[in-house]
Amino acid sequence: MLQLQELISYFENSALADNIRENDLLFPLIESVHVVSICLVVGSILVVDLRLLGLASLDRSVSRVSRGILPLTWFAFAVAVASGSLMFISNATKYLENGYFIAKLLLIGAAGLNMVIFHAISARNQPQWENQARLPLQARLAGGLSILLWISVVACGRWIGFTMRIG
Amino acid sequence: MIDVALSEFSKWLAATSLSHIIQTTKWVIPALQTIHILSVAVVFSSAVLVDLRLWRLLNRDVPLPDVARRFLPMIWPVLLVLLITGSLLIIGEPKRSLLNSAFYLKMALLAVAIVLTAWLQWSLSSSPNFWDKNQIRRIAGQLAATLSILVWCGILFAGRWIAYTQAG
Numbered sequence: 326m327l328q329l330q331e332l333i334s335y336f337e338n339s340a341l342a343d344n345i346r347e348n349d350l351l352f353p354l355i356e357s358v359h360v361v362s363i364c365l366v367v368g369s370i371l372v373v374d375l376r377l378l379g380l381a382s383l384d385r386s387v388s389r390v391s392r393g394i395l396p397l398t399w400f401a402f403a404v405a406v407a408s409g410s411l412m413f414i415s416n417a418t419k420y421l422e423n424g425y426f427i428a429k430l431l432l433i434g435a436a437g438l439n440m441v442i443f444h445a446i447s448a449r450n451q452p453q454w455e456n457q458a459r460l461p462l463q464a465r466l467a468g469g470l471s472i473l474l475w476i477s478v479v480a481c482g483r484w485i486g487f488t489m490r491i492g
Numbered sequence: 493m494i495d496v497a498l499s500e501f502s503k504w505l506a507a508t509s510l511s512h513i514i515q516t517t518k519w520v521i522p523a524l525q526t527i528h529i530l531s532v533a534v535v536f537s538s539a540v541l542v543d544l545r546l547w548r549l550l551n552r553d554v555p556l557p558d559v560a561r562r563f564l565p566m567i568w569p570v571l572l573v574l575l576i577t578g579s580l581l582i583i584g585e586p587k588r589s590l591l592n593s594a595f596y597l598k599m600a601l602l603a604v605a606i607v608l609t610a611w612l613q614w615s616l617s618s619s620p621n622f623w624d625k626n627q628i629r630r631i632a633g634q635l636a637a638t639l640s641i642l643v644w645c646g647i648l649f650a651g652r653w654i655a656y657t658q659a660g
Binding site: 353356357360363365367369371381382385389393394397479483 | 521522523525526529530532533534535536537538540541544550551553554562645648649651652653655656
């Protein structure tokens with residue numbers, strides 16, 4: 326824990342973090358990249374979630390829908406993590422004091438866990454049902470939960486902006 | 493002249509009871525912004541998925557018209573949600589947008605994006621191989637896709653910039 330704090334303060338005191346804090350353009354630019362990438366993460370993952378719920382793309386199997394969508398999701402997620410990290414190190418101490426920031430991290434973790442558990446459970450028999458329009462409960466549950474978690478992630482992200490004043 | 497009129501209009505709008513409700517209830521603006529961003533996510537991702545198919549980067553095993561038919565139609569009803577949440581945000585803080593050049597840049601880019609998206613949708617529904625007829629059409633399609641991605645990114649950037657260039 327102490328080491329993590331040292332690591333965070335190392336980055337917060339770096340020249341890079343200093344630049345993001347002091348430069349008038351850098352923070353809004355990084356923030357805009359973050360919004361663009363978050364929108365692509367949420368919008369693209371929604372396509373897969375709606376397929377899992379049996380509400381869209383019903384003429385395609387789950388894995389076929391995923392193959393056409395998830396490369397974009399992962400690319401955008403990497404950009405979102407990178408841009409989010411840059412914003413974080415510019416004011417790490419303040420972000421860590423913000424409840425919505427902590428909640429956002431936990432919700433992203435929960436969305437990841439939801440995905441891992443779904444894959445683990447359905448790894449055995451997915452080929453048997455993935456072509457059906459109406460999928461087993463485990464798939465519908467994973468899709469619905471994913472939508473709710475990502476909506477909450479976006480809401481927390483927006484609430485961070487209203488509950489901490491930077492710069 | 494227009495500045496004065498917009499300033500007067502903003503004052504009038506800010507004095508309405510609806511604006512008052514939006515201003516004084518703390519959670520309304522972040523909630524509206526959250527719905528606005530989620531709707532942007534749907535519209536933007538739909539456009540980008542079709543643009544990436546034009547570039548043959550995703551969904552290569554699905555014909556382009558199918559991809560367009562799957563993603564483009566939903567843009568229009570969601571744009572209506574954006575219009576409603578956006579209008580409410582303006583009513584709540586009129587000066588923030590109406591006296592802000594970033595807002596007008598966003599609206600101008602939005603007009604371009606709407607024309608481009610409608611054209612893509614129309615071209616593919618009227619002739620499915622519109623962007624595959626020859627090499628020139630394929631390159632034109634990639635140019636249109638690149639323009640679409642850039643314009644939508646511009647809309648999102650300008651939208652975020654409204655917060656940084658607001659008057660007062």
